[in-house]
Amino acid sequence: MAVTPESAVALAALDDPRVEAFGMLVETHNELVTALTKRLGSTDAPIPWLGVLIRLARTPGHRLRMTELAREMTMSTSGLTRLIDRVEAAGHVERERCPEDRRGLWAALTPAGLDVVLAAAPGHLADLDELLASALDPDDLVTLTDLLRRVRDHVRGVPSAAG
Amino acid sequence: MAVTPESAVALAALDDPRVEAFGMLVETHNELVTALTKRLGSTDAPIPWLGVLIRLARTPGHRLRMTELAREMTMSTSGLTRLIDRVEAAGHVERERCPEDRRGLWAALTPAGLDVVLAAAPGHLADLDELLASALDPDDLVTLTDLLRRVRDHVRGVPSAAG
DNA sequence: GATGGATCGTTGCGCGCGCAACATCCACTC
DNA sequence: GAGTGGATGTTGCGCGCGCAACGATCCATC
Numbered sequence: 001m002a003v004t005p006e007s008a009v010a011l012a013a014l015d016d017p018r019v020e021a022f023g024m025l026v027e028t029h030n031e032l033v034t035a036l037t038k039r040l041g042s043t044d045a046p047i048p049w050l051g052v053l054i055r056l057a058r059t060p061g062h063r064l065r066m067t068e069l070a071r072e073m074t075m076s077t078s079g080l081t082r083l084i085d086r087v088e089a090a091g092h093v094e095r096e097r098c099p100e101d102r103r104g105l106w107a108a109l110t111p112a113g114l115d116v117v118l119a120a121a122p123g124h125l126a127d128l129d130e131l132l133a134s135a136l137d138p139d140d141l142v143t144l145t146d147l148l149r150r151v152r153d154h155v156r157g158v159p160s161a162a163g
Numbered sequence: 164m165a166v167t168p169e170s171a172v173a174l175a176a177l178d179d180p181r182v183e184a185f186g187m188l189v190e191t192h193n194e195l196v197t198a199l200t201k202r203l204g205s206t207d208a209p210i211p212w213l214g215v216l217i218r219l220a221r222t223p224g225h226r227l228r229m230t231e232l233a234r235e236m237t238m239s240t241s242g243l244t245r246l247i248d249r250v251e252a253a254g255h256v257e258r259e260r261c262p263e264d265r266r267g268l269w270a271a272l273t274p275a276g277l278d279v280v281l282a283a284a285p286g287h288l289a290d291l292d293e294l295l296a297s298a299l300d301p302d303d304l305v306t307l308t309d310l311l312r313r314v315r316d317h318v319r320g321v322p323s324a325a326g
Numbered sequence: 327g328a329t330g331g332a333t334c335g336t337t338g339c340g341c342g343c344g345c346a347a348c349a350t351c352c353a354c355t356c
Numbered sequence: 357g358a359g360t361g362g363a364t365g366t367t368g369c370g371c372g373c374g375c376a377a378c379g380a381t382c383c384a385t386c
Contacts, residue, residue: 031315129181
């Protein structure tokens with residue numbers, strides 16, 4: 001396990017701003033998600049459920065197409081199918097057939113689902129406050145969001161295979 | 164499903180810098196991880212394997228205690244046990260008993276494992292370049308890393324239960 | 327030396343997700 | 357109208373992870 005000069009150079013390349021940035025993104029994500037999960041009261045919805053409910057609540061009409069919702073959730077459509085299965089079984093959401101496209105479905109917030117978001121929102125915001133916002137100045141929080149959005153949009157625009 | 168004035172106010176609270184920042188963090192993370200995964204050549208190691216190998220390669224002595232490695236990977240020790248099982252089965256890593264603490268184990272990079280990191284590094288850096296770094300100015304990349312690190316450290320310092 | 331609590335790593339178990347394949351349906355062409 | 361390529365959502369399947377429980381070990385205290 002001797003470190004040759006060549007491998008030392010190559011190893012130094014691993015201390016790289018890009019590697020560091022990616023590592024920090026993963027670590028921050030994991031740390032935040034698990035911390036938020038541990039803070040969930042037994043009445044609250046799990047984080048992915050909240051993701052669905054919040055997105056629906058923010059949408060005019062409180063409904064989104066399955067595929068569109070999957071895109072917004074950055075997950076596969078099959079993953080979303082199962083997720084909506086569970087949230088629907090809990091009564092927070094309903095699947096509605098789409099008149100103008102008979103393949104399609106709307107995921108629609110039920111009144112009970114709306115109650116759940118509204119009830120969970122204050123606690124969720126307080127958790128985000130304590131875990132996220134309080135670590136940064138308001139300006140920095142906006143900067144962080146902006147930088148992340150730029151990366152996200154850029155990744156979405158890059159073809160998935162090498163080309 | 165009428166929108167009452169009260170719920171309209173509460174719904175407006177969901178368009179919140181904190182919610183937005185958290186959503187962006189999750190979306191960017193997912194987008195980046197899946198994009199990186201799709202770029203993996205058949206010879207490359209999966210992203211979590213690379214995480215292990217890179218961390219070991221950067222460590223003097225090329226070895227880390229299991230618990231410490233789990234902390235750095237932001238995952239549970241049980242998750243790491245299975246992960247190391249797989250990486251060890253591939254021959255990239257070895258478990259070594261710890262002389263000064265007979266409960267403990269070192270995860271140690273094998274020469275073959277070192278070769279794997281060194282071989283994968285250029286492609287990985289190129290991928291990170293294309294997906295991450297090229298979306299931002301170098302300064303912004305550093306800023307992003309710094310902001311993320313602040314959030315990560317802050318989350319780690321907050322007690323897990325409400326108090 | 328004995329004892330109680332804390333730490334280390336592993337295991338059984340269940341869950342949530344992505345991939346590939348599929349049936350269904352749309353849009354466009356001939 | 358028949359045919360073709362693409363889109364939509366669901367399913368079978370396997371995998372990777374976290375939680376809780378466990379044995380082994382360390383350490384502090386008596």
